[in-house]
Amino acid sequence: MENQKSLYIFKLFSLIRKVQGLKSQSFKDMNANGIKTAIFLTLIYEKGVSQSMIVEKMAVAKQTINNIIMELCEKEYVKTVTDESDKRLKILVLTEKGKQYARNYLNPLIEFNAKLYDRLGEEKIKKMADDFSELAEILMEVNREVI
Structure with a gap:
């Protein structure tokens, strides 16, 4: 039975x-970068986001996020502002130039996602999101137990 369980998990991760x-x-066909896209989406839809929050949310190396944020700041797409409630915290904000760039950059992805959404449907998408969130939580727990 243990082998059967392992086989199902193997199949699941193969599909993932x-x-x-x-x-x-x-993303490659759209000339998009998955991490950069996620950063833009986070900054568009969430307020008060710091670099460390993005690192935690995406579970990506701090240096990787830092390099992309630095690139976006150099191109003047993103700026940092001091958080009003915690002066030590730097909040990331899209500039007007960044908002315009993000619209152009994200448009092909938005159209692509709309096609996926229409084919899958809202109910199935919500269920998959819930299932993968639960899987991520369980993986973190199991990883802590193993280490």
């Missing part, structure tokens, strides 16, 4: 890798 590969190919 396949989906990631297909998504990566789509």
Whole structure:
């Protein structure tokens, strides 16, 4: 029975890798970077976001996020502002130039996502998001137990 359980988990992660590969190919075809896209989306839809919050949310190396944020700041797409309630905290904000760039940069992705959404439907998307959130939580727990 343990082998059967392991086989099902292996199949699940194989499908996840396949989906990631297909998504990566789509991003490549759109000249998009997955991490940069996620940063733009986070800054558009969430307020009061710091670099450390993005690192935690995306579970990506701090240096990777830092390099992308530095690039976006150099291009004047993003700026940092001091948080009013905690002067030590730097909040990331899209500049007007960054908002315009993000609209152009994200438009192909938005159209692509709309097609996926229409084919899958809201109910299925919500269920998958809930299921993958639960999987991520369980993986973190199991990783802590193993280490």
